[in-house]
Amino acid sequence: MSRPSSFRPLLLALTLCLPLAPEAARAAAPAPALQGETCSVEGLMDSIRRGLHSKSEAYKRYMRTLLRESAVTLPDGELRAAFARERDPVMAEHLAAALVARTERGADPSAIQAVARRALEEPDPAVRAATVRAMRRTSALENTGDMYERLVRDSSPEVRQEAAANIVEDIREVYSSYHGPASDAAVSAAAASTDPKVTAKILGNLDTRKISAGSASKLQSLLRSDEAEVRQAAVTALGGVPAEQVASSRETLLGMYRDERDPGVRKALLQSIAQLGFSSAVPELQRLRNVDPSLTPEVDAWIRVLGMGLQEWSLILREKQRLQQAP
Structure with missing residues (x-):
């Protein structure tokens, strides 16, 4: 099956951004030598921006993957600058995901911090929400300090819900519910929230087998909430605590x-x-x-x-x- 013509600039961009394997380089030796250039973030983003008009969701996912996979070879300064000035929520999410990928793959430990700062400080709630989504299923729960405790108190309901969704999916998909510090961070975020729906969403989907005694105490304090949905979620969470917390719970x-x-x-x-x-x-x-x-x-x-x-x-x-x- 032939690819749509709209894929060609993206494929070319990815090809230019990724290093050529030695075997491929030797095979290509007889051909005229190409002059290598640093991959342009702007060129890649222009191609992706044009592709956003596609009606295919699969194509849009492909574009996001393209930028994320290229992230480690893109110039860090260009990528951060493009993210900082981007105002379109969809494009901001693409760029944020690329920066997070740099941290996840060991290319730049501080890149995720730039994303976290914008998630907390960006004036536009739609861009804040998009930036939060870009950190889903990553190590952000452990590597962004108290970010989630602050996000669950955001003035925007959309941002609060996106933060809760991140926490739930990270615990389940990244940590498989077996990493105590991540589960403790989730409990802290739930306890910090003043939005009953956010607290209930986090605790109602949280496996608490690895939480600490301090987290178990936080759950017990939530049993006094005026909101029934919070009390119910806290009760559910306490049902799965470690053996050391069973008697008290x-x-x-x-x-x-x-x-x-x-x-x-x-x-x-x-x-x-x-x-x-x-x-x-x-x-x-x-x-x-x-x-x-x-x-x-x-x-x-x-x-x-x-x-x-x-x-x-x-x-x-x-x-x-x-x-x-x-x-």
Whole structure:
């Protein structure tokens, strides 16, 4: 299949930006020698800017990949200057992603800091949001200081939501939920937020198996939030804490159940109590059975499934769902 003609300037730009392999250089020796030039950021950006008019999302993703892959060979000063003066959110995101790629690939440890500064200081909220998106699925959670704690308090709801999405995806995709410092940074950002939806989004999707005692304490403090969605998310997060935090979390959640009035939070409390105790939670659940008659069937379902002696939480969840779906 032939490529669209609009790909040609981009392919040429990428070819000129990337070094030629020695074998390819030897094979090309008989041909007239080409004079090498430093790859032009402006030339590449002009080609990408023209390509933004394409209706193909795949083509647009290709262009972003092109700039990111070229980033380590592009002149650093030109790239930073182009990013600093760019006002179009889409183009700013492309350039920010290229700078982040330089840091991720070891070419320039400070490049990501330039992106972080603009995410915090840029006056235009659309450009701030685009710059935040450029740091998704990267090491920014660990390498940008308190950036996320500040972004979750941004005046723009879009920026706050983009920051929350970054945190959730970074923990899951970059760290696979098994890196304590990153998970602690996520908890700190959630606790710093004054936007209930942002806090709930982060905590409701956070695996807390590797968090510190300090982070567990922050989660417990969020149980006093006036917002039910924040309390529910904090309860859910406490259900997965490390063994060292289980006893304290379990006691806190059990004490909370009788005073909690929101049915969604109470349902989450039952699940986290079950998760923290497995079969040893059965007597505790039995004592809670008549506190809220509307949730008695939920308590009974947990008691039944925990009594099966299953040792994997995923299996317990699956079996409980099967029991509740059975006629």
